[in-house]
Amino acid sequence: MANGVGKHKLLVIGPTEPWSVREKLCLATSVMTSGDQNWVSVSRAIKPFAEPGRPPDWFSQKHCASQYSELLEATESPK
Secondary structure, three states, X not given: OOOOOOOOOOOOOOOOOOOOHHHHHHHHHHHHHHOOOXXXXXXXXXXXXXXXXXXXXXXXXXXXXXXXXXXXXXXXXXX
C-alpha cells in the first residue's frame, strides 16, 4: 500500500467553519432580492460582506445554495 492504493481521501464539500450571523443575514437578503435560482447574483452580491480571512471561494454559488438550504431546514415554518 505504499503507492496509496486502498487509501481514502477526505473530500471537503463546503466551508468547514460556520457562517457568521452577518453572512447568513446577507445571504438571506440577497436571496430575497435575486431569488433562489440566481446563485451567480447572490454570490456576487454578498462577497463584500465576508468576514476577514475567508477563502476566495467562501461565497461560491454552490456554497451559497448549500448554506441557504441549511438555513431553510433550521427555520421553523409559520403555523
